[in-house]
Amino acid sequence: MRAAAFVNSYFDAWNHCDPKAVADHLAADGIYCDIPENVQRSHDELITSLTDFFSHYRHRYELIGEVLANNNTIAFQYRVRPLGNARKFESPTAYCGAEFMTLNGDAAMTITDYYDIPGMPQPSSLNGIASREAQRLKYAKSGLTSAQMLEYKQRLEQIMLSQQAFLMPDLTLPKLAVAVGCSVNHLSQVINSGFGMSFFDYLNLYRIGHARKLLTRINGQSNAILNIAFTVGFNSNSAFYAAFKKCVGQTPAQYRRTQLQNTH
Numbered sequence: 001m002r003a004a005a006f007v008n009s010y011f012d013a014w015n016h017c018d019p020k021a022v023a024d025h026l027a028a029d030g031i032y033c034d035i036p037e038n039v040q041r042s043h044d045e046l047i048t049s050l051t052d053f054f055s056h057y058r059h060r061y062e063l064i065g066e067v068l069a070n071n072n073t074i075a076f077q078y079r080v081r082p083l084g085n086a087r088k089f090e091s092p093t094a095y096c097g098a099e100f101m102t103l104n105g106d107a108a109m110t111i112t113d114y115y116d117i118p119g120m121p122q123p124s125s126l127n128g129i130a131s132r133e134a135q136r137l138k139y140a141k142s143g144l145t146s147a148q149m150l151e152y153k154q155r156l157e158q159i160m161l162s163q164q165a166f167l168m169p170d171l172t173l174p175k176l177a178v179a180v181g182c183s184v185n186h187l188s189q190v191i192n193s194g195f196g197m198s199f200f201d202y203l204n205l206y207r208i209g210h211a212r213k214l215l216t217r218i219n220g221q222s223n224a225i226l227n228i229a230f231t232v233g234f235n236s237n238s239a240f241y242a243a244f245k246k247c248v249g250q251t252p253a254q255y256r257r258t259q260l261q262n263t264h
Helices: 001-017 017-024 043-056 125-138 145-159 175-181 183-193 199-214 225-231 239-248 252-261
Strands: 025-036 040-041 059-070 075-080 093-106 107-116
Touching: 001 017, 001 059, 001 075, 017 043, 025 043, 025 199, 040 043, 040 199, 040 239, 059 145, 075 145, 093 145, 107 145, 145 175, 145 183, 175 183, 183 199, 199 225, 199 239, 199 252, 225 239, 225 252, 239 252
Parallel strands: 025 107
Antiparallel strands: 025 040, 059 075, 075 093, 093 107
């Protein structure tokens, strides 16, 4: 399926408030990454989440600019407008975002969604405002344009997803900058401002996503939790447990039990 047609179908599903149609753009083992919420959802988890979301909110989703495509990677920007035709569906003001997809045939293996909703509650609002202001001042003279930001984000997603660079235990920001083809400062800005997280949180998002897949596979000793921690790039079991609990809200053992119980 051509990139433009895939994105049009995706927007159509959102605009019709159809959770299954949205989720069906994911492959059976695909992952939807919500960057601001710092969560990952499988196909079925996305249906559950969107069913609740659409029961409260109605929006109009619109493409901004062109769809950028390179091999099996798609990137685009979007605008979301609230529909105020019913009080039940009143929602926050219009906001914008960007999505990055990696396709395998006619389905997405990953959909990474970054958005910024004005006034969206934050756990520590004052700290959040201070952090954003600090980043704005930090990168005020970086020279990185919006077009370059989007291009570097697309390259970064392709490297992380297609080449699975996150599996390298010695991956550093400078090494990743070389792979992306930009300066360390620009890559830091892309991750901090473009994705709203630190380099290590960004890296762990992918490592934990891969670990979630491995934890639900029955594969003998190779599927032991300690082995999985090292397989996905962590250098210690404690670091793996801490990152997993932060991203998923459960320990790896708890997550495995829950997922295996749901399959029986």
